[in-house]
Amino acid sequence: MKQWFIFLAMAGFVLACGNSGSEGQLAASAGGPGMADKPDGQKLYKQYCVTCHGLYGDMGGGGAFNLQESQLSLEERIMVITKGRNAMTPFETLLKKKEIKAVAEYIVTFREE
Ligand code: HEC
Numbered sequence: 001m002k003q004w005f006i007f008l009a010m011a012g013f014v015l016a017c018g019n020s021g022s023e024g025q026l027a028a029s030a031g032g033p034g035m036a037d038k039p040d041g042q043k044l045y046k047q048y049c050v051t052c053h054g055l056y057g058d059m060g061g062g063g064a065f066n067l068q069e070s071q072l073s074l075e076e077r078i079m080v081i082t083k084g085r086n087a088m089t090p091f092e093t094l095l096k097k098k099e100i101k102a103v104a105e106y107i108v109t110f111r112e113e
Helices: 002-018 023-030 041-048 074-083 097-112
Strands: none
């Protein structure tokens, strides 16, 4: 009986983890202890994106898009960041997939503030 319960608890844990990539959990990406395996979107943004988009996404350096006004979905942002668009550099070779996702999640917060 007890073993069965442990199995269920573990299955639940695995499911919860598998889900952590979904868009619905953006709020959880704010950081905090226990999130060490998740790339820091804000840090990556400051490192790779401020030069064109500015600290708050609205600098527009070199014709860069104002990220505060972006209507793109998370998937579309990931696409633009990965493949680039016009004057925007593709980050495919510079960042890992999960880093691109983290930075895309971070820039969504510009619109909400
Ligand atoms: C070399 C300057 C440059 C850098 C560095 C840069 N961008 Fe851009 N970005 C642009 C330009 C220019 C555009 C507008 C592209 C166009 O006109 O189609 C753009 C557009 C975008 C868009 C599309 C917005 C929309 O609504 O259409 C997103 C999202 C974006 N950038 C995110 C990022 C992120 C995240 C980073 C850092 C990983 C980054 N950019 C780094 C120049 C840059």
